[in-house]
């Protein structure tokens with residue numbers, strides 16, 4: 001098949017290349033081993049399947065949404081306005097199509113994962129970049145857009161909107177009659193993202209949507225749901241466009257999400273945070289003394305880590321790693337409005353077994369020291 005050209009590839013095309021490699025540190029999906037508690041759920045699958053087949057799907061949806069969102073501190077979500085999707089990117093496509101019926105421009109956080117700008121541009125929307133520092137510092141939003149889209153915690157930086165900043169953003173969007181859209185796919189990793197976003201959004205009166213993702217947390221072989229949650233006054237045809245795309249997700253996956261969320265609530269989430277922190281430590285310890293290397297996101301606790309390469313180009317390092325069947329992501333494509341800004345950094349996935357992560361960053365260390 002055609003060779004993937006690094007510069008013209010999107011990040012997901014680079015993630016495809018990594019899928020069959022032992023040392024795949026590219027995608028942000030959960031590929032660590034199952035914990036004992038999760039293994040016990042997998043052993044229950046026949047019973048879980050029977051339960052999913054027997055129960056009304058609306059009960060399974062309600063229970064899955066409740067277990068997952070309560071786990072993450074989201075107690076005020078509107079239970080009647082949650083659309084279950086096969087993946088968060090499906091939710092993203094539905095939102096993009098809905099936005100395109102009402103506006104021609106979106107202010108989007110920069111940098112962020114490139115399938116978000118790609119999906120928005122794919123429906124013809126013009127994008128205005130919003131850099132993280134001004135966004136978090138409270139700079140006024142760009143005018144002339146119909147939506148402000150923020151990934152929080154952001155990918156790959158891990159930057160989180162505080163409750164105060166979210167309230168101020170929502171107030172500004174309400175004043176300007178602009179939709180505030182959040183992608184909170186990485187929120188499971190960061191307790192600072194567990195304040196009740198829905199309480200703030202609902203009380204602000206602004207038009208809003210939130211995309212949630214169960215797929216980043218647990219190694220369920222991508223058995224997951226993306227959620228598209230929206231305000232009563234959103235003024236977008238999200239439910240109608242949802243019906244163009246799907247009737248609903250698998251009841252079995254809803255039952256699985258509920259059980260994994262319950263396991264997480266009884267200690268699993270804290271264990272996951274410790275697991276990811278150890279992965280981050282492995283990266284810092286293995287690469288920390290390499291000349292020119294730095295870790296720009298000192299506060300980040302999400303399941304990916306950015307590595308600054310000093311004066312080295314990420315394309316060269318990415319290729320040298322690929323020759324060793326080791327995969328990471330170049331940061332160029334995250335900088336969707338100015339790829340040059342990502343030219344000297346990489347992203348390493350941390351939701352991996354510590355042995356494979358250690359082996360991969362040792363290869364990265366050797367490539368970096370080879371000069």
Ligand SMILES: N=C(N)NC[C@@H](O)CC(=O)C(=O)O
Pocket residue numbers: 012026027028029089113115155
């Ligand atoms: N639909 C797409 N493109 N899926 C890839 C996405 O899930 C990977 C991701 O979010 C990450 O690696 O950070």
